[in-house]
Amino acid sequence: MLRLDDVHSGYGQSQVLKGISLELADGQVAALLGRNGAGKSTTVKTIMGLVPPRRGAVLLEGRRIDGLPPSRISRLGVAYVPEQRRIFSYLTVRENLSIAERPQSAWSVARLCEMFPRLAALMRQRAGTLSGGEQQMLAIARALATGPRLLLLDEPSQGLAPSIVDAVVDSIAEMRSGGLSILLVEQNLEVALDLADSVYLIDQGNIVFSGSGRELRMRADLQARYLGVET
């Protein structure tokens, strides 16, 4: 589904990604873990075309997408849920969804309402007035409305109450069983290990570990060194 080959990118003078390679198979969930500032969000933004790669290749189903603008990448079936959610706060919930919706999308606004009943009740409300958890659901629903094959999720559990984190995890599990491929950025190790088929650890713009969730669970040394997990 997705492959990154020696991807370098950054902002202005600063080089952030120094040769990222990773692979995500069709219908799978890969988690990207790392400390603050490791380059997780930059990786996702580079895939989406928001930050142009300086070297290397990004391939979607074997086709190079690096260098394309975000709108083209979205049309090829990639959707993005950003870290800060970036919902359109002056639009209503319905408008946030309807500007994203595409006719051929498997996730119609009606289906999204079933999946996120809380949103269904808030359709006419201005999105800026939603709680953090509701905004996160809206950001996910908005991404799904474009009918993606690959979803890029940047820290969906960040800053949410535990009960809401559970709801978000459930919705991600439902998306996976719907056949969606997902690249999940997380700081919450438990959330990531729960959902992911494979795990990548990133540090200072380099991939320092790749393997299964089970392997990482047993490697307390890696967790301590790259995630700051207390042992």
Place this chain on the structure above:
Amino acid sequence: MWSLLTVQLLNGLVLGMIYALAAAGLTLIFGMLDIPNFAHGAFYALGAYLAYTVAEKSGSVALAFVLAPIAVGVLGLAVDTFFLRRLARAGHVYQILFTLGAVLVIQETIVLLWGADSLSVDVPSYFAGGVEVGLVLFPYYRLFLVAVGALTIAAVWLALERTRYGAIIRAGIEDPDMVSCLGIDVARLFMVVFGLGVALAGLAGALIVPVRGGQPAMGTQLTGLSFVVVVIGGMGSFAGAVAGGLLVGVTQALMTVFYPPASQVGVFAAMAAVLLVRPQGLFGIR
């Protein structure tokens, strides 16, 4: 005294409607595209001259009010496609320099085609006469101008607030990159917004000709005022631009009665007053 005040209030409404139209266009361009369009007044002047010529050649004033803004809008589409969008990659400073240069090009083109002298245009014959306000006659044409301005603003507002395309434009004002991530070609969206923005300036120009005639540099003052109105109303806010435009127009007209020398300064005083109380402008969103 009361009839004079009423008439001045009406005149303020006329002036305010012109400012509201121009500033509504500028707030879209400035708020969403982030292009400080210093050529806004030049597009207004072009709208005025084109309307004059269309009315002259076709004998239809109605046609002039339709065709002139459309022509200005189409020119805007071309200017955005061939210049501004390419310059965006080079940085904002180049876009600003370009719009300043465009003022000269448009003004000189007007001088070449229509001459450097002022145009004076009679109010179309079927608008002759006016309503009596006390001892003063308030021309029908000015009422018509206010009505056309109000209807246009209402139509654009409805399109922005009630249609999917309008929602996309509002989303683009807030976060263009995110709109792009939803698969929407933001460059094309921006082109349409630029065209719409200058078409509104063109319509303002077309409407003002029978009141004030035309001069090649007639837009210079309007550009500055439009920026003031946009700031008063709040960057990117359509409602703010309309309210700000009306406020500035009425303020100017009333100042003319009470203390004429202050009629220009008053506008900036109004801006300062608004910004002191609400730094983000009347309806500002950022």
